[in-house]
Amino acid sequence: MDFSYILEILSELAYLLIVFGVMLVYAIFKGRQALINLIFGLYLALLIMLEFPFTEAWFGSMEGTTAAAGKLALFAAFTILLTWLCHRVMPDEFREKKVESLGKKLVLAAAATILVMIFSFNVLPVTEFLTPGTPIQSLFGTTDYFFYWLIAPMVILFFI
Secondary structure, eight states: OOHHHHHHHHHHHHHHHHHHHHHHHHHHHHOHHHHHHHHHHHHHHHHHHHHOTTHHHHHTTOOHHHHHHHHHHHHHHHHHHHHHHHHHHSOOOOOOOTTTTHHHHHHHHHHHHHHHHHHHHHTSOGGGTSOSOSHHHHHHSOTTSHHHHHHHHHHHHHHO
C-alpha cells in the first residue's frame, strides 16, 4: 500500500463524509420532510436519467471529464426539479425545531447518502473524477449489491 493509494481512499472518504454532511445540514435546516422529498427526488431522477433519450445526443461528442460533468449537471437538474415537485405534492407535516428528532435526521441523511453513493459509482460518471478500485467503491460500486443498496433507503423510509 503506497501513499497514492492512501490519498485515493482519503479522497473517497472525504467525498462520502461531505455528502453525508450536506444531507445532514439540509435535514437540520429544512427539516425531515425536505430530506424525504429529496430521497424521492433522487429515486425519480435515477429513473428519468436511465431512460433519458437525449443523453448521447447532448454528451456524445464530449470527452472525459466534460461529458461526466455534463451528465452530473443533468442529474442534479433532474433531482432539483423532482425534489421541488415532491415538495409541492407531499404534505409538510413535520413542524419541528432544528435539532429536534436529530436521530431520525441522521438516519435519513445516511439513507440519502447511500443513494448518492450508489448512483455515483453505478450510474453517474463520478469515476472520471475519482480513481477506481478503492474499498469505498468496492462497497457501493459493485453491481451485485446495487439492488440491495437501492432498496435500503426505502426500508429506512418505511420504518421512519
